[in-house]
Each structure stands twice: as structure tokens, then as C-alpha cells.
Amino acid sequence: MNVAVCDDEKKTREQIVAMIKEQYSDAKLSCFTTAEEMIAGRGFFDICFLDIEMGSVSGIELAKRIRKVQGNSGKRSIIIFVTAFREYMEDAFDVNAFHYLVKPIKEKKFAEVFQRAVKEVVTGDERREKYILVKDGESKRKLLLREIQYIESSDRKVVFHMDNGLTETYARMYDLENELGDLFFRTHRCYIVNLEKVTAYSANSIQMLNGDSVMLAEKKYTDFVKTYLRYAKNGGIVNV
Numbered sequence: 001m002n003v004a005v006c007d008d009e010k011k012t013r014e015q016i017v018a019m020i021k022e023q024y025s026d027a028k029l030s031c032f033t034t035a036e037e038m039i040a041g042r043g044f045f046d047i048c049f050l051d052i053e054m055g056s057v058s059g060i061e062l063a064k065r066i067r068k069v070q071g072n073s074g075k076r077s078i079i080i081f082v083t084a085f086r087e088y089m090e091d092a093f094d095v096n097a098f099h100y101l102v103k104p105i106k107e108k109k110f111a112e113v114f115q116r117a118v119k120e121v122v123t124g125d126e127r128r129e130k131y132i133l134v135k136d137g138e139s140k141r142k143l144l145l146r147e148i149q150y151i152e153s154s155d156r157k158v159v160f161h162m163d164n165g166l167t168e169t170y171a172r173m174y175d176l177e178n179e180l181g182d183l184f185f186r187t188h189r190c191y192i193v194n195l196e197k198v199t200a201y202s203a204n205s206i207q208m209l210n211g212d213s214v215m216l217a218e219k220k221y222t223d224f225v226k227t228y229l230r231y232a233k234n235g236g237i238v239n240v
Contacts, residue, residue, distance in 0.1 A: 001121060002044065006032040006062065007051035007082065012103065016049050016082065019110050024118060035062035044070075045077050046121045047114075052083040060088060063095040075128065078117045096232070120234075132179055134160070134169040143167060145183065149210050151176060151192040161212065185227050188215045195231045 003020060007013050013031050020027055030045065032038040035057035048066065050059035063079050070076045081092050084103040092100050098120070099113045133140045149161040153173050160167040177186045186192045191214045193206055200207040203221055206214045216224060 001027050001046050001118070002030070003027045004030050004032065004038060004043075004045040004048045006035060006038045006048065006054075006059065008033050008054040009051070012051070012082065012105070015105060016110075019105075019107060020114065023111060023114055035059065035065075038062060039065060044075070047078045047080065047117050049080050049082050052081055052085060052088050059083070060091045060095065063092075063097065067095055075124075078120055080113060080117060127183065130181075132176075134167065134171065136167075136169065141167065141169075145180065145194070146196065148184075148194050149197045149208050149212070150194060150214050151184075152214075153190040161208075161210065163210070182227075183231070185224055187220055187224060188217045191215055195228060198228065201225075201228070 001024065003024075005013050005016050005020075007016070010033075013033075017029055017031065020029060030041065030043065032041065034055045035050075036055070039057075039062065048063075050062055052059040059081060063081075066077055066079065078098045079095060080099045080101060081088070081097055082101045082103060082105065086102060089100055098117055101110065101113060128144075128146050130145045131142045132145065133142055135141075143160060143162070147163045149163065151173070152159045152161065156170065157168050158171045158173065158176065160169070173186070173189070173192065177184070177192055180192065183195055184192050185195060187206055193208065193214055197209040198206055199209055201216065201224070204216055204218065206216050206224075208214060
């Protein structure tokens with residue numbers, strides 16, 4: 001597990017490193033004193049601890065650059081801000097930060113947040129490899145869940161709208177809804193969407209990453225909003 005610590009205060013860097021090693025001795029740690037230094041490193045980090053006010057490039061701007069580089073690849077860093085200033089919390093939400101720790105850092109709180117972040121990394125890796133098997137003629141085909149944009153019921157067939165095209169099969173939407181798990185939501189009797197691929201929503205439709213618009217039943221709207229906000233709060237990929 002690769003962990004980055006970016007803070008212009010040496011004392012804070014050393015404190016965070018010590019607390020990480022105490023909980024996860026096998027972590028590969030990289031320390032940076034400025035955002036520019038971390039950007040130049042160009043490495044991928046599972047977890048990033050970022051100060052906010054430091055040098056000419058703030059931690060918020062650094063987080064925005066990290067999100068832009070990683071895009072919608074499906075593998076995104078967990079960002080945890082560490083700062084003495086509470087007023088940046090709204091900005092932290094905009095870059096889908098996992099948590100916001102206020103200095104001076106309390107060891108108990110740090111341990112709790114770091115353990116949750118590690119768990120999210122592990123479950124995220126497992127989730128990226130999850131798949132379902134669908135009938136393809138006489139054989140079966142494996143579809144990675146992270147590559148599914150949405151699923152559409154068309155007559156007796158089910159159409160999987162994938163990142164790289166369409167896949168058709170015979171299946172029941174009810175069975176698929178139960179098999180796919182909580183990263184998917186049935187927006188209408190004819191549609192199931194991947195929450196990771198949602199870019200916008202309104203009272204009656206959902207925009208997907210591939211540009212398609214999916215119907216959202218009026219009676220499903222409230223449940224969808226609650227589900228999506230819970231998904232985002234738990235560290236899901238947010239494109240809205």
C-alpha cells in the first residue's frame with residue numbers, strides 16, 4: 001500500500017509517519033514538503049494525507065490535480081486533509097475527500113480514520129475485480145462490474161451498456177438487481193445504473209458517463225438521492 005504525506009511542517013510529517021507505521025508497518029511511505037514536489041513524483045498513492053495551506057499550490061489545488069489525472073479510471077486515491085483551518089471543509093467535499101483531520105492531530109481519531117481508509121482501499125481493490133457471468137450463446141461471458149455503465153431491459157433481452165460497447169443476453173432484471181450489489185441502483189423497471197458512472201441527475205432522468213440519459217421513475221427519486229449520497233459519503237467515485 002502506497003501512502004503519501006504532503007505537509008510543509010516537518011513535525012507534522014514525522015507525526016503522521018509515526019502513526020501510520022504504528023498501525024500499518026508494511027506501508028510504503030513517501031513524504032513531500034510541497035504540492036509541486038508531489039506532483040513531480042507522478043506516482044500513484046492509495047492514500048494521500050495533504051496539508052492545505054502550503055506554498056504557492058494549496059492542498060485543495062493538489063487534490064484537484066490528483067482527481068483530474070486519475071479521471072474516471074476506477075482506481076482513485078483516498079484523500080485525507082490535515083489542516084489547522086476548518087473553513088476549507090466545503091472545498092474538501094468538492095474533491096471528494098475521505099476525511100478532514102484538524103491539527104493538532106489526535107492519535108485516537110487518526111487511528112480510526114486511517115483504519116477506515118485502509119479498509120476502503122482493500123474493499124475497493126476487491127470491488128474492481130468483481131464480475132458477473134452472462135449467457136453468450138452456448139457459453140458464458142465475464143463482465144467486470146466497473147466496466148458496466150448501465151443495464152437496459154429491451155423486450156425479452158437485457159442490454160449491458162459497457163465502457164467499450166454493448167452486450168446482449170437473456171436475464172431477469174430482478175435477478176440482476178440482487179446480484180450486482182449496492183454499487184448499482186434500479187432507477188426504473190427497465191433500467192439499472194452503475195453509481196460510479198453517474199454524472200448528473202434530475203427528478204426524472206440520470207446522465208451517464210458515456211453521454212446517455214437513463215429514465216428515473218418519479219417514485220424512485222427520493223430513494224436514489226439517499227442511495228447516491230450514502231455512496232458518495234462512503235468514498236465512492238463521484239462525477240456529479
